Amino acid sequence: AFSSGLARTKYIDDLLQSTILGGVTQVFILGAGFDTRALRLDFLKSVSVIEIDHPNTSNFKIGTFKKRIGKPLENITYCQIDFNKQSLDELAVQYHFDFTKPTTLIWEGVTNYLTAEAVSNTFAFISKFPKGSSIIFTYVHQEILTNPSSFLGGEKLLKDLEKLEEHWTFGFLPSELPDYLKQFNLNLIEDLGAKEYREKYLPNRNEKGYEFYRVAIAKK
Numbered sequence: 001a002f003s004s005g006l007a008r009t010k011y012i013d014d015l016l017q018s019t020i021l022g023g024v025t026q027v028f029i030l031g032a033g034f035d036t037r038a039l040r041l042d043f044l045k046s047v048s049v050i051e052i053d054h055p056n057t058s059n060f061k062i063g064t065f066k067k068r069i070g071k072p073l074e075n076i077t078y079c080q081i082d083f084n085k086q087s088l089d090e091l092a093v094q095y096h097f098d099f100t101k102p103t104t105l106i107w108e109g110v111t112n113y114l115t116a117e118a119v120s121n122t123f124a125f126i127s128k129f130p131k132g133s134s135i136i137f138t139y140v141h142q143e144i145l146t147n148p149s150s151f152l153g154g155e156k157l158l159k160d161l162e163k164l165e166e167h168w169t170f171g172f173l174p175s176e177l178p179d180y181l182k183q184f185n186l187n188l189i190e191d192l193g194a195k196e197y198r199e200k201y202l203p204n205r206n207e208k209g210y211e212f213y214r215v216a217i218a219k220k
Helices: 002-021 055-069 088-095 116-126 154-163 174-182 194-201
Strands: 026-030 048-053 076-080 103-107 134-140 187-193 213-219
Touching: 002 103, 002 134, 002 194, 002 213, 048 055, 048 088, 055 076, 076 088, 088 116, 174 187, 174 213, 187 194, 194 213
Parallel strands: 026 048, 026 103, 048 076, 103 134
Antiparallel strands: 134 213, 187 213
């Protein structure tokens, strides 16, 4: 998981940079958690970054930034949402989201905890952005949920998640992803599993496992 996570982070950073170079002027980070891209990536300094997360996590993050660097960066907007009480569409009205700008949305480490309906609703929200916008997202291969023994370490992983009271609830079959995305006017550009992005960024490391965890980019 560690080497997979390292390579995945760098891969997403590079995909994000490619979209900025392609003309994107706005970045959304959905379920931002403790993502620090807006702070550590120089190419985002002149781009509007909107982070969306639960109030508890968002407030902790803002408080930490104030202690460490004085105040959050001016180009970052923190939008707080309790998904049990509010939708992204309602949040868009509250914060006056600009759906006219070419936008990249990052949705990392989230889909595998959601329902099929929640995933569909989020892609519908993403489809409101204009042509030239992109979505970079992670997902797990559906087979890890139905047949965990088909992946190295799969059974142990799901048992460990159960002990942490975490539950993976959703996945895609990679072969079905292109057609799924088309209903939201999104075209799949690239879709790599952990084996591929580890080989891309950590060619001298020999770890195995986590091949079920994937990163995809789709463009409108």
